[in-house]
Amino acid sequence: SQQGEEDPQALSIQEGENATMNCSYKTSINNLQWYRQNSGRGLVHLILIRSNEREKHSGRLRVTLDTSKKSSSLLITASRAADTASYFCATGYQKVTFGTGTKLQVIP
Amino acid sequence: SQTIHQWPATLVQPVGSPLSLECTVEGTSNPNLYWYRQAAGRGLQLLFYSVGIGQISSEVPQNLSASRPQDRQFILSSKKLLLSDSGFYLCAWTGGDSQGTPYFGPGTRLLVL
Numbered sequence: 001s002q003q004g005e006e007d008p009q010a011l012s013i014q015e016g017e018n019a020t021m022n023c024s025y026k027t028s029i030n031n032l033q034w035y036r037q038n039s040g041r042g043l044v045h046l047i048l049i050r051s052n053e054r055e056k057h058s059g060r061l062r063v064t065l066d067t068s069k070k071s072s073s074l075l076i077t078a079s080r081a082a083d084t085a086s087y088f089c090a091t092g093y094q095k096v097t098f099g100t101g102t103k104l105q106v107i108p
Numbered sequence: 109s110q111t112i113h114q115w116p117a118t119l120v121q122p123v124g125s126p127l128s129l130e131c132t133v134e135g136t137s138n139p140n141l142y143w144y145r146q147a148a149g150r151g152l153q154l155l156f157y158s159v160g161i162g163q164i165s166s167e168v169p170q171n172l173s174a175s176r177p178q179d180r181q182f183i184l185s186s187k188k189l190l191l192s193d194s195g196f197y198l199c200a201w202t203g204g205d206s207q208g209t210p211y212f213g214p215g216t217r218l219l220v221l
Contacts, residue, residue: 030208031208033209033210040196040217041214041215042198042212042213042214042215043152043198043200043210043212044212045209045210045211048208048209088151088152090210093202093208094140094157094159094202095154095157095165095167096142096154096157096200096202096208096210097154098144098151098152098154099151100150100151101150101151101152103149
């Protein structure tokens with residue numbers, strides 16, 4: 001079964017706008033990770049946030065983690081057409097499971 | 109640096125035929141290895157993971173099996189493919205330098221006709 005679920009399932013925005021995706025998970029975690037997948041390709045690791053961190057930045061990416069609510073969010077600022085992809089959260093150490101993904105479309 | 113290989117990239121097989129997909133990792137030792145399947149437009153489903161040679165954990169009952177004959181080699185197999193086995197199969201590794209972050213291979217797209 002899936003550990004996490006992303007919300008929304010699909011998101012369409014104009015280039016330059018911000019995109020926010022959310023992930024909820026079920027069990028306690030050591031860390032949470034976000035990945036991007038371009039259509040028909042493998043997954044690319046974006047960012048890892050540890051359970052004792054509340055926020056982390058990497059370039060135009062901002063990830064927050066609320067362990068009390070078992071949720072995380074990924075914010076992409078000033079989106080570009082090249083950000084069009086599916087985004088997944090993942091949790092677990094030996095057994096790493098992924099959420100259902102958010103399909104982001106950035107319209108030029 | 110570490111690299112992960114998967115082959116073939118694309119495979120078209122008839123129903124009832126056998127399957128063997130191979131994944132190898134270079135540049136690390138004692139990795140945890142994973143097989144995931146992704147149906148078209150869907151999320152990733154964890155199929156198998158392995159923490160060592162000969163140690164396989166199966167996540168879902170299915171028509172597939174996995175083996176780890178060597179430390180850095182992970183094989184996904186089937187004796188008789190079903191139509192429902194079609195999908196995108198991804199191998200990943202964690203451990204060593206990855207600090208628990210799964211790194212993925214390029215994937216194999218399997219179409220069963």
